[in-house]
Amino acid sequence: MRKTVLSAIVAVSENQVIGVDNDLPWRLSNDLKWFKKTTMGKPIIMGRKTFESLPGPLPGRTSIVITRDPGFTAEGAIVTHSLESAFEIGNEIAEQMKTDEVVVIGGAEIFRLCLDQLDRIYLTRVHATIDGDTFFPEFDPEKWHEISKEFHSKSEKDMFDHSFIVLERKQAH
Template sequence: MKVSLIVAVSRNGVIGQNNQLPWHLPGDLKYFKSVTMGKPLIMGRKTFDSIGRPLPGRTSIVITRDPEWHAEGVQIAQTLLQAMALAELACAEAGVDEIMVIGGEQIYRLTLPVADRLYLTEVQAEVEGDAFFPTYNLEQWHQVSEQLPEKTDTHPYRYLVLERKSN
């Protein structure tokens, strides 16, 4: 089972501002949909709240410490371990072998050490923000693909896929 993180990140490491994306990149949203479709998604409660609904065609697993929190159409986990177990079941049911972690900051911090693959949208801008992608050692990863979008919307960006090097 592969654990993959998918994230759009600015040059200064920002991934969010006031529980929203700090940019509007329709091309990146289409890319996100194409990469994640059919796969289970693990996210934190704040990320789910910012999206506002379960994403169609994907199992949404929300990690929250609040035992009273509920949302229609999602699976709820109190821990990363619970979320991973739910995601593995969803993978088996869907016939896929990749779990997608979609944020936010705290969930990326928890999952980066066990991630096998990073789908990075590098946004070529420095923006204000209050949520950041954790730093990582590039020497532990190798780039398997790079793609430039057809048009760059408001900020130039590129898609990178990195895989963890085996020891």
């Protein structure tokens, strides 16, 4: 079977913050467009809290939600109870959607669980120091190649300067 690329997409402040009060700590319209473009047509894996922070399942993508709660249901999403089963389901859906990529969209607990297995990270660096309660896990930059980096200035719809960075893992694992 074709190998599926396992990616994560995240927006992170200079001090590693990704969230506050189960929401994003900023408004960055440009990043939402980048998120949409990068995830469209792909299966996306997320923790239950991130799912609940969204207005609902994201159109054009298949949402896979991880929870320990055996009674949890989410209309329009697939619910599962471990990272491994989320990957299995993600691979099957990727094949059905004719894509070679499964994208983990957060939050911190799920990023922490999957970091060692990721092939690619779409990292939006938000050029600001933010007060938050949820952080991206420490990772070793030596293990990653920077494939691309694109700077964007703050604007009326974007609270902070930010850079879209694509990282790929250096060696096969």
